[in-house]
Amino acid sequence: MRDKSYIWISFIVLIFGIWVVPKVIKKFEKADLMYMGTAPHFELTNQDGKTITSDNYKGKVYVVEFFFANCPTICPIMNMNMVKLQNAFYGNMNFGIASISIDPVNDTPEALKRHATELGVKNPYWYMMTGDGKYIYDLAKKFNLYTGVNPEAAGGFEHSGLFALIDKEGNIRCRKDEHGNPILYYDGTDDEAVEWLKEDIKLLLDE
Template structure:
């Protein structure tokens, strides 16, 4: 081997040595810092997720076909003649009912209970009620306004709504699975459920779990004072109040 070749190998070895001394520690340092950053990022994400999860109450999300059920899009006219959509309730916890103003049976009891709930949460700007009439031909905004005044409905986020009958019935029967329909043989000409649905700030239908399953809806007819209805079922207004508080705190 010639001296020239020896010098070439020595030169290359020297360059590699210099490179190792100068640049390798920098590369290692960057990799280490990068790993720390990624670890910190993963740690931050885990903490944020834990914080979000800890804010959720023990109330169940109601599911259909494996998906959490949300309030369907709707657009109706309230007692003040204003168009109200589901977006007007975003960021609010609210109770849903279907009723009609000339109802001679369960509606008055339902709305007396709702007014008591309204009064309990009068200091919460993010609480509301959505009342949909199932007799929109008669229940005009003016009629709904008089009804609201008569019952002492004062919460600005309590909207009594009227509009297209088919759209309301679809919302009740297909959107919430809360039965509503016309029946000439029923008192008042209509029949409907006396149940309330509870909605969280993100528009999801929620309820408490009893005996391992969500109750889905809350009985709205029996008052706290009555305690038990004619069928021996306990009132659920008190637990509805408790669960509204849970959702307000989420």
């Protein structure tokens, strides 16, 4: 009887090991997403009046956007898609969002606080940030994301609707197109691109 019990126990351990080990190994594999360099360092003020730097996102996967609260065109779509991402990863303390205003004169911490409340921001690491205008525009250039002042544009500003994806180690990451070329950023106004982003966030959270 003891011999049979030993055989069964060995069999169970073997099967368990075959099932678990690949999962453990996979957990520490790097996602098949391209590395596009280190994300620029930043230091800004959030909706609570606190100084936030890129170091606050260390160890987290996060998404960066440049927007402004009174934007009448693409920003409402971008922000609602950010809410979808927030809700998809709700409760995961390793996920964050960096929303950086390109209208710092009007987007004071108090104004951003109201905007965050209206949107339903619940993730404690979703910081809506403001600061010196020149600093913010220079930061956008470092990200290679277009921003600009244009009195003739709706709302007085222009910017891309793109989201940047940053991994836990502070690297900009992205997927490839069918030819193996990087799709550097994710269109924050496009439903399919947001679904891609959601998939890729999951991959980076599992790294």
